[in-house]
Amino acid sequence: MRLGRDFFARDVLRVAPDLLGKVLVRRFEDGRELKLAITEVEAYRGVGDQACHARFGKTGRNKVMWERAGLVYVYLIYGMYWMLNLVTGKEGEPQAVLIRGLKGVVPKSIEGSRWDGPGKVGKLLELDKSFYGEDVTTSCRLWVEEDNVKEDFFHIMVMERVGVEYAGEWARKKWRWKMKVQN
DNA sequence: TCGACGATTGCC
DNA sequence: GCAATCGTCGAG
Numbered sequence: 299m300r301l302g303r304d305f306f307a308r309d310v311l312r313v314a315p316d317l318l319g320k321v322l323v324r325r326f327e328d329g330r331e332l333k334l335a336i337t338e339v340e341a342y343r344g345v346g347d348q349a350c351h352a353r354f355g356k357t358g359r360n361k362v363m364w365e366r367a368g369l370v371y372v373y374l375i376y377g378m379y380w381m382l383n384l385v386t387g388k389e390g391e392p393q394a395v396l397i398r399g400l401k402g403v404v405p406k407s408i409e410g411s412r413w414d415g416p417g418k419v420g421k422l423l424e425l426d427k428s429f430y431g432e433d434v435t436t437s438c439r440l441w442v443e444e445d446n447v448k449e450d451f452f453h454i455m456v457m458e459r460v461g462v463e464y465a466g467e468w469a470r471k472k473w474r475w476k477m478k479v480q481n
Numbered sequence: 482t483c484g485a486c487g488a489t490t491g492c493c
Numbered sequence: 494g495c496a497a498t499c500g501t502c503g504a505g
Contacts, residue, residue: 340488357502359501373487374498374499375487375489376497376498377498378498379490381488398488417490464487
C-alpha cells in the first residue's frame with residue numbers, strides 16, 4: 299500500500315528513520331518496475347540547519363522544499379549525479395529526506411543487491427530534472443509502499459551526515475540512519 | 482555576469 | 494590522491 303501525505307507531513311526526524319525498510323517503487327515507461335527497500339537516509343531540517351540547502355533561504359533550486367510533503371526534490375551534484383529527496387513536514391517549513399541507499403526486492407534478478415550511495419540511487423532509478431516536484435503520493439512512476447522487510451527494522455545505525463563538513467556543529471548531528479547489513 | 486564549488490563516485 | 498562535469502548561487 300502506497301504511503302500518503304500524512305506519512306510525509308511529519309517532522310523529518312521522524313519520517314527519515316521511518317522510511318527504512320519501506321519499499322520504493324520505480325515504474326518505467328516501458329512498464330518495467332523496480333521495487334527496492336530503503337536502507338539509508340539522511341534528514342535535512344529547516345533554514346537553521348547549516349547543512350541544509352534551505353540555509354540561505356528559498357532559491358530556484360530548493361524552492362520545492364517549502365511546498366507540501368511528499369513532493370520530490372531532485373538536484374544535480376558534481377554535474378553528474380541526481381540526488382533523490384522527499385519533502386517532509388508542514389508546508390512552509392523546508393525539510394527533506396535524502397535517500398542514500400537501496401536494496402533490491404523485485405524483480406528476482408535484483409533481489410538482495412545493494413545500491414549504497416545517493417549517486418548510485420539516482421542512476422539506478424534513472425532520475426532527471428523532470429522528477430523535480432513529482433508527487434510520490436500520486437505519481438505513476440515513483441512512489442513508496444509500506445514495508446515488507448520488517449525483520450530488518452530493528453537493526454539501525456545512527457550516524458553523522460556525510461559530506462557536510464562546512465556545516466560546523468550541524469555536521470555532527472546524527473541525522474543519518476542506516477540499516478545494518480544482515481548476514 | 483562571473484567563478485567557485487558541491488548532500489559523489491570511480492579510477493589512478 | 495584526484496579528476497570528471499555542469500547547474501546553481503552568492504558576490505561584485
